[in-house]
Amino acid sequence: NAGVTQTPKFQVLKTGQSMTLQCAQDMNHEYMSWYRQDPGMGLRLIHYSVGAGITDQGEVPNGYNVSRSTTEDFPLRLLSAAPSQTSVYFCASSYLGRGGRNTEAFFGQGTRLTVV
């Protein structure tokens, strides 16, 4: 098992550019989510998905899009990058907890994004 794989690990963007952060998991988890982590703040939920074809907004969704065409992949798209989106981004996956399944979240290594 590779767990949760995020790419790239580092990225620098110019204001207005677009890009996609990739996330893939091989644990057959229903639940996948994207967080951003800023200095002195906890992880904040951007978007999440409870299964293929189903996505929903989290706490800070503005400026980001997601899609879930397969169980394994959950890419995060920045439509027009802004300096306020400079942050470390984490993708996570877990079971939903139905039937008493373990709901431990497994995180990727993170993507450090700088928008200049």
Add this chain to the structure above:
Amino acid sequence: KNQVEQSPQSLIILEGKNCTLQCNYTVSPFSNLRWYKQDTGRGPVSLTIMTFSENTKSNGRYTATLDADTKQSSLHITASQLSDSASYICVVSYNNNAGNMLTFGGGTRLMVKP
């Protein structure tokens, strides 16, 4: 609003000493509480899970406690080692129509010095 507050924000201790990290939450309906360890430059990794009926759980030198009545949890680290230097994040789960959702605390940054 569901919230998780952690204290202290940062802590410096000498190698071999013990320390206790605190977590207060207002998440409802409560499902479970986990402590995660996040090493610099890496994603968080689960240390312990506490359910509503559990008061204490140990994982090696880490011992977590939960008081569901006062909505408080603590993480006690015994005989600290340099490798314990990391951020420790309290994460409380609740259930909604979608399933099991997570609320994160801001973390405590622990530095263990020789």
